[in-house]
Amino acid sequence: MRKNIFFKYMSRTVLVLVLSFTLLGFSLTAIVSGYFSDEKQKLLNENASSIALMTADLAKVNDMVIDPRMQSMMGTLGRSIGADIFLVNNLGETLYCSCIETPCIHKTNKVPLDILHIVKGGKYSSKGTLGGIYDANQYIVGLPIMLDDVTVIGAVFAIAPTSDFDSFRADIINMFLIAIVLAGVLSFVVMFFLNYRMVRPLRMMASAAKAFGTGDFSQRVPVTSDDEIGQLSAAFNSMAVSLSSLEGMRRSFVANVSHELRTPMTTISGFIDGILDGTIDNDKREYYLKLVSDEVKRLSRLVKSMLDMSRIDNNQIELRYESFDIIEVIYQILISFEAKIEEKHIEIRGLDMLTKTEMYADSDLMHQIVYNLIENAVKFTQDGGVIELDVFEKDDFVNVSVKNSGLGIKAEELVHIFDKFYKTDQSRNMDKKGVGLGLFIVKTVIALHKGDITVRSVEDEFCEFSFKIPKPHQGRADKNL
Secondary structure (H helix, E strand, O other): OOOOHHHHHHHHHHHHHHHHHHHHHHHHHHHHHHHHHHHHHHHHHHHHHHHHHHHHHHOEOOEOOOOOOHHHHHHHHHHHHOOEEEEEOOOOOEEEEOOOOOOOOOOOOOOOHHHHHHHHOOOEEEEEOOOOOOOOOEEEEEEEEEOOOOOEEEEEEEEEEOHHHHHHHHHHHHHHHHHHHHHHHHHHHHHHHHHHHHHHHHHHHHHHHHHHHOOOOOOOOOOOOOOHHHHHHHHHHHHHHHHHHHHHHHHHHHHHHHHHHHHHHHHHHHHHHHHHOOOOOHHHHHHHHHHHHHHHHHHHHHHHHHHHHHHHHOOOOOOOEEEEEHHHHHHHHHHHOHHHHHHOOOEEEOHHHOOOOEEEEEHHHHHHHHHHHHHHHHHHOOOOOEEEEEEEEEOOEEEEEEEEEOOOOOHHHHOOOOOOOOOOHHHHHHOOOOOOOHHHHHHHHHHHOOOEEEEEEEOOOEEEEEEEEEOHHHHHHHOOO
């Protein structure tokens, strides 16, 4: 069965928690065990040492003189620390003992001589049964009773059962298990909601992506945080907006192209059929053939724009740099629009200020750029309006400006004017032949030349496009890019 990311995170989180708590439990148990054992041994050693010193002070040479209160004191000490304390002679026989049981196991058994030999050597500390005297393991501490620095007259043993530690360790483990269960449940609940909250945007993105596949770009993912998931959600929404806009432009483009292809093809077909079947008189054939020629040119421009866009999308445009006079290009283009300029009585300003200006770029592409800008200026300038041209050099760039009077472009549309397939509301009414690719191609080609293009406009007054291209010595550096 396919596991989703939520259960992957949860299972790994639970595994990490279990391993962490287990490691913590073993570590804590080991630390507590070592500490308890060391403290117990230390306590037994301190009490055994006190008894040994007191006994040595009361002893006489070759004999042991014990104060009658020694038995009572040993019993009090033994009960206070939960231990057996007893004295033995050099033969391992018990002389006095803190226990009150009868018969006393210490008096009925001798301390093994090998253990007593170790005690006489300085100190004995171990866990065991003291040679079988005890049935279960005990903490054992034995110290010699020194009459002087050489003479040993006996030994003191302090013994405590390890069962106390076992009980203490069991209590620690039980408390730790309870803490693990409570912490585990709390951690599980917290991690469940955290993981669910983290994974929820991803699930919504997956659902939205499926909707995108069906053409529905209205889905959005809520941005609920500033972390990586929040940034991913914001980026996803931005992508959705772009896809929605692109889809709208694509549909508009398809509709426009379909219309643009169908209209001239229908016109061409009708006129050709009329000429062939004699419906159109011979004296009108030239007129209709000119219309056919215009429609063919219109189709050619549309196909060229689409091919240029395809080359741009596939990074197939290769720049062929050369030096040329940009002013001469402008004059050539103005001549091609002479008829339309005169028809609309447009005044061209700035020509008298233009002087030869060398530009280092792809001349064919620059011709296309200037042609597109002047064509738009002529198209959107009102009858009797003005087109103003300017070319100048500044900061190692050649600057070209085309400004026309007219309706201008709305401020909210300026940010989209260079988008692929975009057409302004004004353009939709006045530019019946365009499909919104011209300015996109212009901006892209200028960017390939390491240049830049800007647009200024005041509604109902003017619109101005300005672009700049690096001067020759900079352009050559980019020739092979």
